[in-house]
Protein backbone atom coordinates (compact mmCIF):
# COMPACT_ATOMS: atom_id res chain seq x y z
CA UNK A 1 0.00 0.00 0.00
CA UNK A 2 1.47 3.36 -0.93
CA UNK A 3 -0.81 6.06 0.27
CA UNK A 4 1.38 9.13 0.00
CA UNK A 5 3.74 8.78 -2.93
CA UNK A 6 4.54 12.48 -3.13
CA UNK A 7 5.86 12.69 0.39
CA UNK A 8 9.26 11.24 1.22
CA UNK A 9 8.99 12.21 4.85
CA UNK A 10 9.32 9.77 7.71
CA UNK A 11 8.29 9.96 11.36
CA UNK A 12 9.00 7.83 14.38
CA UNK A 13 7.73 8.12 17.95
CA UNK A 14 8.55 6.00 20.98
CA UNK A 15 7.37 5.74 24.55
CA UNK A 16 9.01 4.30 27.65
CA UNK A 17 5.84 3.92 29.69
CA UNK A 18 3.31 6.03 31.52
CA UNK A 19 5.00 5.51 34.87
CA UNK A 20 7.53 8.27 35.46
CA UNK A 21 9.88 9.54 38.09
CA UNK A 22 8.66 12.48 40.19
CA UNK A 23 9.47 15.76 38.47
CA UNK A 24 12.58 17.32 39.96
CA UNK A 25 13.36 14.36 42.25
CA UNK A 26 15.45 12.11 40.05
CA UNK A 27 18.05 12.31 37.34
CA UNK A 28 15.99 12.51 34.17
CA UNK A 29 18.98 12.66 31.80
CA UNK A 30 19.41 8.87 31.37
CA UNK A 31 15.77 8.54 30.28
CA UNK A 32 16.15 11.28 27.67
CA UNK A 33 19.34 9.65 26.42
CA UNK A 34 17.75 6.19 26.17
CA UNK A 35 14.69 7.54 24.34
CA UNK A 36 16.92 9.47 21.91
CA UNK A 37 19.01 6.35 21.26
CA UNK A 38 15.90 4.28 20.53
CA UNK A 39 14.54 6.95 18.21
CA UNK A 40 17.83 7.14 16.37
CA UNK A 41 18.03 3.35 15.94
CA UNK A 42 14.68 3.49 14.13
CA UNK A 43 15.31 6.77 12.29
CA UNK A 44 18.64 5.51 10.90
CA UNK A 45 16.73 2.72 9.16
CA UNK A 46 13.94 5.01 7.94
CA UNK A 47 16.47 7.46 6.41
CA UNK A 48 17.81 4.58 4.33
CA UNK A 49 14.32 3.75 3.08
CA UNK A 50 13.70 0.78 5.38
CA UNK A 51 10.18 -0.21 6.35
CA UNK A 52 8.27 1.25 9.27
CA UNK A 53 8.04 -2.33 10.59
CA UNK A 54 11.82 -2.71 10.76
CA UNK A 55 12.11 0.72 12.39
CA UNK A 56 9.61 0.09 15.19
CA UNK A 57 11.19 -3.28 15.92
CA UNK A 58 14.66 -1.71 16.15
CA UNK A 59 13.42 1.10 18.40
CA UNK A 60 11.64 -1.36 20.70
CA UNK A 61 14.64 -3.64 20.88
CA UNK A 62 16.82 -0.73 21.91
CA UNK A 63 14.40 0.04 24.76
CA UNK A 64 14.11 -3.65 25.73
CA UNK A 65 17.88 -3.83 26.10
CA UNK A 66 17.94 -0.73 28.32
CA UNK A 67 17.47 -1.70 31.99
CA UNK A 68 15.70 1.61 32.72
CA UNK A 69 12.47 0.40 31.13
CA UNK A 70 9.90 -2.27 32.01
CA UNK A 71 10.41 -4.51 28.99
CA UNK A 72 13.01 -7.10 28.12
CA UNK A 73 15.95 -6.64 30.46
CA UNK A 74 14.22 -4.25 32.90
CA UNK A 75 10.99 -6.21 33.23
CA UNK A 76 9.09 -6.04 36.52
CA UNK A 77 8.32 -9.07 38.69
CA UNK A 78 5.16 -11.15 38.90
CA UNK A 79 3.57 -11.99 42.26
CA UNK A 80 5.82 -15.04 42.55
CA UNK A 81 8.97 -13.06 41.69
CA UNK A 82 9.36 -14.25 38.12
CA UNK A 83 9.31 -12.40 34.80
CA UNK A 84 6.58 -12.86 32.20
CA UNK A 85 6.95 -10.63 29.16
CA UNK A 86 4.51 -9.72 26.39
CA UNK A 87 5.12 -8.04 23.02
CA UNK A 88 3.43 -7.46 19.68
CA UNK A 89 3.83 -5.58 16.42
CA UNK A 90 1.79 -4.83 13.31
CA UNK A 91 2.49 -3.89 9.71
CA UNK A 92 -0.02 -1.27 8.57
CA UNK A 93 0.63 -1.96 4.89
CA UNK A 94 -1.05 -5.39 4.99
CA UNK A 95 -2.51 -5.69 8.52
CA UNK A 96 -0.19 -8.56 9.37
CA UNK A 97 0.59 -8.89 13.08
CA UNK A 98 2.66 -11.04 15.43
CA UNK A 99 2.65 -11.24 19.21
CA UNK A 100 3.91 -13.29 22.15
CA UNK A 101 2.76 -13.45 25.77
CA UNK A 102 4.12 -14.83 29.03
CA UNK A 103 7.63 -15.51 27.77
CA UNK A 104 10.35 -15.69 30.41
CA UNK A 105 13.64 -16.42 28.70
CA UNK A 106 13.61 -14.48 25.44
CA UNK A 107 16.00 -11.55 25.45
CA UNK A 108 13.96 -9.51 22.96
CA UNK A 109 10.29 -10.49 22.99
CA UNK A 110 9.63 -8.03 20.16
CA UNK A 111 12.07 -9.97 17.94
CA UNK A 112 10.15 -13.17 18.69
CA UNK A 113 6.88 -11.37 17.87
CA UNK A 114 8.44 -10.40 14.53
CA UNK A 115 9.20 -14.06 13.83
CA UNK A 116 5.55 -14.87 14.55
CA UNK A 117 4.47 -12.14 12.11
CA UNK A 118 6.89 -13.26 9.39
CA UNK A 119 5.92 -16.90 9.87
CA UNK A 120 2.31 -15.92 9.35
CA UNK A 121 0.60 -19.08 10.62
CA UNK A 122 -0.77 -17.47 13.75
CA UNK A 123 -0.88 -14.05 15.38
CA UNK A 124 -0.37 -14.74 19.11
CA UNK A 125 1.82 -17.41 20.71
CA UNK A 126 2.01 -17.82 24.49
CA UNK A 127 4.10 -19.45 27.20
CA UNK A 128 5.88 -22.71 26.54
CA UNK A 129 4.71 -22.84 22.90
CA UNK A 130 6.17 -19.40 22.28
CA UNK A 131 9.44 -20.50 23.91
CA UNK A 132 9.59 -23.58 21.69
CA UNK A 133 9.05 -21.41 18.64
CA UNK A 134 11.89 -19.15 19.86
CA UNK A 135 14.13 -22.22 20.13
CA UNK A 136 13.19 -23.28 16.59
CA UNK A 137 14.10 -19.82 15.33
CA UNK A 138 17.47 -19.99 17.08
CA UNK A 139 16.85 -17.24 19.64
CA UNK A 140 19.14 -17.74 22.61
CA UNK A 141 17.58 -18.60 25.99
CA UNK A 142 18.67 -16.12 28.66
CA UNK A 143 19.23 -17.12 32.29
CA UNK A 144 16.66 -15.65 34.67
CA UNK A 145 19.53 -13.60 36.09
CA UNK A 146 19.63 -11.50 32.91
CA UNK A 147 16.22 -10.03 33.82
CA UNK A 148 16.83 -9.81 37.59
CA UNK A 149 17.52 -6.59 39.40
CA UNK A 150 17.67 -5.67 43.06
CA UNK A 151 15.61 -2.48 42.48
CA UNK A 152 12.80 -4.33 40.75
CA UNK A 153 12.72 -7.00 43.46
CA UNK A 154 12.60 -4.32 46.16
CA UNK A 155 9.76 -2.68 44.22
CA UNK A 156 7.83 -5.98 44.25
CA UNK A 157 8.39 -6.47 47.97
CA UNK A 158 7.19 -2.92 48.71
CA UNK A 159 4.01 -3.43 46.70
CA UNK A 160 3.38 -6.75 48.43
CA UNK A 161 3.98 -5.29 51.88
CA UNK A 162 1.76 -2.29 51.24
CA UNK A 163 -1.04 -3.54 49.07
CA UNK A 164 -1.15 -7.32 49.38
CA UNK A 165 -2.40 -8.84 46.16
CA UNK A 166 -2.88 -5.71 44.07
CA UNK A 167 -0.94 -5.45 40.81
CA UNK A 168 0.24 -1.98 39.90
CA UNK A 169 1.72 0.01 37.09
CA UNK A 170 5.31 0.28 38.18
CA UNK A 171 5.00 3.95 39.04
CA UNK A 172 1.50 3.96 40.42
CA UNK A 173 1.31 4.71 44.12
CA UNK A 174 -2.27 5.93 44.18
CA UNK A 175 -3.41 2.74 45.94
CA UNK A 176 -0.65 2.93 48.50
CA UNK A 177 -1.85 5.32 51.16
CA UNK A 178 1.18 4.75 53.34
CA UNK A 179 3.58 5.68 50.58
CA UNK A 180 2.15 8.33 48.28
CA UNK A 181 5.33 8.41 46.24
CA UNK A 182 6.39 6.50 43.15
CA UNK A 183 7.34 2.95 43.91
CA UNK A 184 10.77 3.46 42.51
CA UNK A 185 11.80 7.07 42.54
CA UNK A 186 15.25 6.51 41.11
CA UNK A 187 14.88 3.23 39.39
CA UNK A 188 13.48 1.52 36.37
CA UNK A 189 10.06 2.17 34.95
CA UNK A 190 8.11 1.93 31.76
CA UNK A 191 6.64 -0.41 29.21
CA UNK A 192 7.95 0.47 25.75
CA UNK A 193 6.40 1.10 22.36
CA UNK A 194 7.10 2.61 18.95
CA UNK A 195 5.17 3.81 15.91
CA UNK A 196 6.56 4.93 12.58
CA UNK A 197 5.73 6.14 9.09
CA UNK A 198 8.31 5.21 6.48
CA UNK A 199 9.25 7.18 3.35
CA UNK A 200 6.99 4.91 1.29
CA UNK A 201 3.98 6.06 3.31
CA UNK A 202 3.48 2.88 5.32
CA UNK A 203 2.85 2.72 9.05
CA UNK A 204 3.76 0.20 11.78
CA UNK A 205 3.38 -0.15 15.54
CA UNK A 206 5.20 -2.20 18.21
CA UNK A 207 4.83 -2.65 21.98
CA UNK A 208 6.69 -4.66 24.62
CA UNK A 209 6.30 -5.00 28.39
CA UNK A 210 7.07 -6.88 31.57
CA UNK A 211 3.49 -6.06 32.59
CA UNK A 212 2.45 -4.88 36.02
CA UNK A 213 4.48 -5.26 39.22
CA UNK A 214 3.03 -8.06 41.39
CA UNK A 215 0.74 -9.29 38.59
CA UNK A 216 -0.91 -12.68 38.91
CA UNK A 217 1.14 -15.37 37.10
CA UNK A 218 -0.46 -15.93 33.70
CA UNK A 219 -2.02 -12.47 33.60
CA UNK A 220 -1.72 -10.89 30.16
CA UNK A 221 -2.53 -7.23 29.58
CA UNK A 222 -3.14 -5.18 26.46
CA UNK A 223 0.41 -5.05 25.15
CA UNK A 224 0.40 -8.24 22.98
CA UNK A 225 -3.24 -7.83 21.90
CA UNK A 226 -3.95 -6.40 18.45
CA UNK A 227 -6.29 -3.41 18.73
CA UNK A 228 -5.74 -2.95 22.47
CA UNK A 229 -2.02 -2.32 23.02
CA UNK A 230 -1.09 -1.65 19.41
CA UNK A 231 -2.61 -1.24 15.96
CA UNK A 232 -1.46 -0.08 12.53
CA UNK A 233 -3.28 0.61 9.27
CA UNK A 234 -1.38 2.68 6.71
CA UNK A 235 -4.58 4.45 5.62
CA UNK A 236 -5.22 5.85 9.11
CA UNK A 237 -2.71 5.56 11.94
CA UNK A 238 -0.28 3.49 13.98
CA UNK A 239 -0.75 3.40 17.76
CA UNK A 240 1.28 1.97 20.67
CA UNK A 241 -0.23 2.15 24.17
CA UNK A 242 0.94 2.07 27.77
CA UNK A 243 -0.98 2.01 31.01
CA UNK A 244 -3.41 -0.12 33.00
CA UNK A 245 -3.76 -2.95 30.51
CA UNK A 246 -7.20 -4.20 31.54
CA UNK A 247 -8.75 -0.83 30.62
CA UNK A 248 -6.98 -0.70 27.27
CA UNK A 249 -8.24 -4.22 26.59
CA UNK A 250 -11.84 -3.44 27.50
CA UNK A 251 -11.97 -0.32 25.38
CA UNK A 252 -9.81 -1.67 22.51
CA UNK A 253 -8.09 1.71 22.67
CA UNK A 254 -5.63 1.34 19.77
CA UNK A 255 -8.29 0.10 17.36
CA UNK A 256 -10.73 2.71 18.63
CA UNK A 257 -8.37 5.47 17.47
CA UNK A 258 -8.10 3.83 14.04
CA UNK A 259 -11.89 3.34 13.84
CA UNK A 260 -12.62 6.96 14.73
CA UNK A 261 -10.37 8.09 11.91
CA UNK A 262 -11.71 5.52 9.43
CA UNK A 263 -15.43 5.73 10.12
CA UNK A 264 -15.87 9.22 11.57
CA UNK A 265 -13.19 10.91 9.49
CA UNK A 266 -11.60 12.32 12.64
CA UNK A 267 -8.04 13.66 12.70
CA UNK A 268 -5.42 11.71 14.66
CA UNK A 269 -5.45 14.35 17.35
CA UNK A 270 -9.23 14.28 17.81
CA UNK A 271 -9.41 10.48 17.68
CA UNK A 272 -6.53 9.84 20.10
CA UNK A 273 -7.74 12.49 22.56
CA UNK A 274 -11.27 11.04 22.49
CA UNK A 275 -9.94 7.54 23.20
CA UNK A 276 -7.41 8.48 25.90
CA UNK A 277 -8.83 11.57 27.59
CA UNK A 278 -12.42 10.45 26.94
CA UNK A 279 -13.11 6.71 26.97
CA UNK A 280 -10.02 5.52 28.88
CA UNK A 281 -10.40 8.19 31.54
CA UNK A 282 -14.15 7.56 31.94
CA UNK A 283 -13.64 3.88 32.69
CA UNK A 284 -10.89 4.63 35.19
CA UNK A 285 -7.90 3.70 33.05
CA UNK A 286 -4.54 5.35 33.30
CA UNK A 287 -1.86 5.78 30.65
CA UNK A 288 -1.42 7.03 27.13
CA UNK A 289 -0.42 6.32 23.56
CA UNK A 290 2.10 7.37 20.95
CA UNK A 291 0.52 7.61 17.52
CA UNK A 292 1.36 8.67 13.98
CA UNK A 293 -1.01 9.25 11.06
CA UNK A 294 -0.67 8.54 7.35
CA UNK A 295 0.84 11.99 6.77
CA UNK A 296 3.47 11.49 9.45
CA UNK A 297 1.86 13.70 12.08
CA UNK A 298 2.68 12.57 15.62
CA UNK A 299 0.37 12.84 18.64
CA UNK A 300 1.03 11.44 22.13
CA UNK A 301 -1.84 12.05 24.60
CA UNK A 302 -1.80 10.61 28.15
CA UNK A 303 -3.85 11.07 31.32
CA UNK A 304 -1.09 10.06 33.77
CA UNK A 305 1.35 12.44 35.46
CA UNK A 306 3.88 11.80 32.74
CA UNK A 307 4.86 9.50 29.92
CA UNK A 308 8.40 8.93 28.73
CA UNK A 309 8.17 9.74 25.03
CA UNK A 310 9.94 11.20 22.04
CA UNK A 311 9.76 11.63 18.32
CA UNK A 312 11.75 12.45 15.22
CA UNK A 313 9.99 13.90 12.19
CA UNK A 314 12.19 13.79 9.11
CA UNK A 315 15.25 16.07 9.31
CA UNK A 316 14.25 17.74 12.57
CA UNK A 317 16.25 16.89 15.71
CA UNK A 318 14.88 14.34 18.18
CA UNK A 319 12.46 15.64 20.80
CA UNK A 320 12.24 13.73 24.11
CA UNK A 321 9.79 14.53 26.91
CA UNK A 322 8.70 13.10 30.27
CA UNK A 323 6.03 15.38 31.75
CA UNK A 324 3.04 17.22 30.32
Ligand code: ASP
Nearest residue numbers: 191211221242243244245
Ligand atom coordinates in the same frame (compact mmCIF):
# COMPACT_ATOMS: atom_id res chain seq x y z
N1 ASP B 1 0.01 -2.00 29.60
C1 ASP B 1 0.93 -2.81 30.34
C2 ASP B 1 0.19 -3.98 30.94
O1 ASP B 1 -0.92 -3.81 31.39
C3 ASP B 1 1.65 -2.07 31.43
C4 ASP B 1 2.22 -0.72 31.07
O2 ASP B 1 1.96 -0.21 29.99
O3 ASP B 1 2.98 -0.18 31.88
O4 ASP B 1 0.73 -5.06 30.98
